[in-house]
Amino acid sequence: MQSADLVASTLAGFVAALQSAQIPAEVSTRARHLLLDAIGCGLAARREPFAQGFQSSLRALAGGAQGTSGVVGHAERMLLRDAVMFNGMLMHGLDFDDTHMAGVVHLTVSVLPAVLNLAAQRRLSGSAMLTAYIAAVEAGARIASAVRGGFHQQGFHPTGVVGTFASALAAGKLMGLDAAALVRAQGAALSMASGSLQFIEDGAWTKRLHAGWAAQAGLTAASFAAHGIVAPQAPYTGRYGLYRSYLGEPERLDLSIATRGLDAQGHASVWELMHIAVKPFAMCHFVHAATDAAIALHGLDLAEVELVEVLVPQAAVELVCEPAERKRRPQNEYDAKFSLPYAVASGLMRGRLGLKELQPEAYLHADACALMDKVQYRVDPDATFPRHYSGEVRVRLRNGTQRVHREAVNRGHPERPVSNIDVVAKFMDNAGLHFSASQAQAICSAVLELDQAESVAGLEAVLAQDPQA
Structure with a gap:
């Protein structure tokens, strides 16, 4: 034996x-x-x-x-x-x-x-x-x-x-x-x-x-x-x-x-x-840092937003980024929970992403869809996954200026714990x-x-x- x-x-x-x-x-x-x-x-x-x-x-x-x-x-x-x-x-x-x-x-x-x-x-x-x-x-x-x-x-x-x-x-x-x-x-x-x-x-x-x-x-x-x-x-x-x-x-x-x-x-x-x-969010953990980064940028004039680039770890791509078109059009709550474009769009639009933002009227909202169309991802060359689930949001405005916020350590991580x-x-x-x-x-x-x-x-x-x- x-x-x-x-x-x-x-x-x-x-x-x-x-x-x-x-x-x-x-x-x-x-x-x-x-x-x-x-x-x-x-x-x-x-x-x-x-x-x-x-x-x-x-x-x-x-x-x-x-x-x-x-x-x-x-x-x-x-x-x-x-x-x-x-x-x-x-x-x-x-x-x-x-x-x-x-x-x-x-x-x-x-x-x-x-x-x-x-x-x-x-x-x-x-x-x-x-x-x-x-x-x-x-x-x-x-x-x-x-x-x-x-x-x-x-x-x-x-x-x-x-x-x-x-x-x-x-x-x-x-x-x-x-x-x-x-x-x-x-x-x-x-x-x-x-x-x-x-x-x-x-x-x-x-x-x-x-x-x-x-x-x-x-x-x-x-x-x-x-x-x-x-x-x-x-x-x-x-x-x-x-x-x-x-x-x-x-x-x-x-x-x-x-x-x-x-x-x-x-x-x-x-x-x-x-x-x-x-x-802190009822979402796939891979989107948390990017969500917090988007929330930090809340208050921008969304009509002036030309492009939203999000840097994520390679491991996040298959779960929350691809296929890109589907991730930009979540059709149900679970689609939304695994959508990087929606997480970032909700953060930028509303400054929050709670249970109410996972209802159909939130993720199907025309303004949310329009903003999701502007969200693109890029693999983060500085990601420290799996130690951290980092996220960075870069918003380019029509006048050429750029607003950036990075969350190197996701909220809730032992190095940044939820008490x-x-x-x-x-x-x-x-x-x-x-x-x-x-x-x-x-x-x-x-x-x-x-x-x-x-x-x-x-x-x-x-x-x-x-x-x-």
């Missing part, structure tokens, strides 16, 4: 051994704020058409069976795996959730649903849930970072792919699996990891299911491991393992990154969770779309005090409610 690869065995050992006492206070505090941010995104998505569609589909598949697991912002209970999947869909659905920068992956919305519902079902402590979440994020961030953007280049969405492995490790830890069983969980996850970027071609809703699918697939993989299902021992470095199968010729791969800064005894010298960026106080403010804004201030505050308090909770069932009960009259 082939021995476990070093990545799988090291990650399994780290996750199995990590104890809450080994986690620095600042990491624990930031982790709870990242959970709060994701939950707020899920609450904000409650009445979106995609949310109602996914909910109806899962309800139909359940065939009338009544579950006991909670969903954020909904009083209706679901079967465990359905609740896990729906929670991930809600939290990721608005594209407002956090991103690990180097891995270009949304880990919180993949891992949180699995640990929330499983810990609540088993009445585990908040500390146990938090430790499992942090352990899985540390593992997932490294799995994704090792490819240095390679998943996107092959058409895979790392959130669906890597999120499955991270969720398997998180769920396995909550199930009490030892390191050997956690290797099996990763092996089972290899057959479930998925997530295509094809949605970007026509604004399909399928990206929204990636986080939820990863969460329930990881949960399932961990359960298989707990029940002795034999699985591949080399899920990452094997002949048909993750990296060779999903990257083709893995020229970008640096295996040293996959385990860097941690060991199989639960020690970490670097906490990748602190490198997770909280989003914990700002995370709370963002949560209250998102929750306040449908829920009263008192409900929102109760949820906020429960999440931020998670490390003191005797049972996660109490948190789940606070989350799984409809808006009060």
